Amino acid sequence: MSHGKGEAFRVNSNDTFENMMEWARGKYRKHGYVVFTCEAGSTRSDQQNRALHLWCEQLATALNDAGFDMVILLQALSKKTEVPWTKTSVKERLWKPVQIAMTEKKSTTEPRRAEYPEIYEALTRIIANTAPGVHVPWPTIERG
Numbered sequence: 001m002s003h004g005k006g007e008a009f010r011v012n013s014n015d016t017f018e019n020m021m022e023w024a025r026g027k028y029r030k031h032g033y034v035v036f037t038c039e040a041g042s043t044r045s046d047q048q049n050r051a052l053h054l055w056c057e058q059l060a061t062a063l064n065d066a067g068f069d070m071v072i073l074l075q076a077l078s079k080k081t082e083v084p085w086t087k088t089s090v091k092e093r094l095w096k097p098v099q100i101a102m103t104e105k106k107s108t109t110e111p112r113r114a115e116y117p118e119i120y121e122a123l124t125r126i127i128a129n130t131a132p133g134v135h136v137p138w139p140t141i142e143r144g
Contacts (some may be wrong), residue, residue, distance in 0.1 A: 040114045051139040052108060053087060053117070056095060059127070059136045060085035068131045098123045 009020040027034045044052070069082035070089055096108065099119050103111050113118065120138050127134055
């Protein structure tokens with residue numbers, strides 16, 4: 001697996017561990033000097049990533065349908081205006097601030113799998129208090 005910064009391995013079994021060790025030995029033999037970094041714990045799964053984006057899209061629709069427009073300041077006009085929510089604005093203006101406050105992680109790729117439900121629950125409580133009647137359950141395979 002490659003991340004643009006080099007090569008990476010996801011080690012989640014004895015077999016993948018042995019493959020990674022063989023790869024590391026080969027790199028060391030070839031170059032004589034190698035720096036390895038390690039990240040422990042699981043970050044979001046592909047399914048959690050898809051669910052986050054689907055949820056953001058569904059929440060944007062629910063907020064718009066309930067009449068809760070997003071208010072932004074258009075600096076060029078020095079005037080506040082109401083605009084509809086989008087999947088991206090939900091992610092950037094609602095999800096990420098709660099995520100950062102709870103985990104200190106800026107990218108949605110960084111939280112561990114177990115942190116996703118915690119962030120969702122906290123944000124859902126905030127939405128319930130701010131936009132009564134708006135509730136979007138977390139997507140599941142059944143609710144996709």
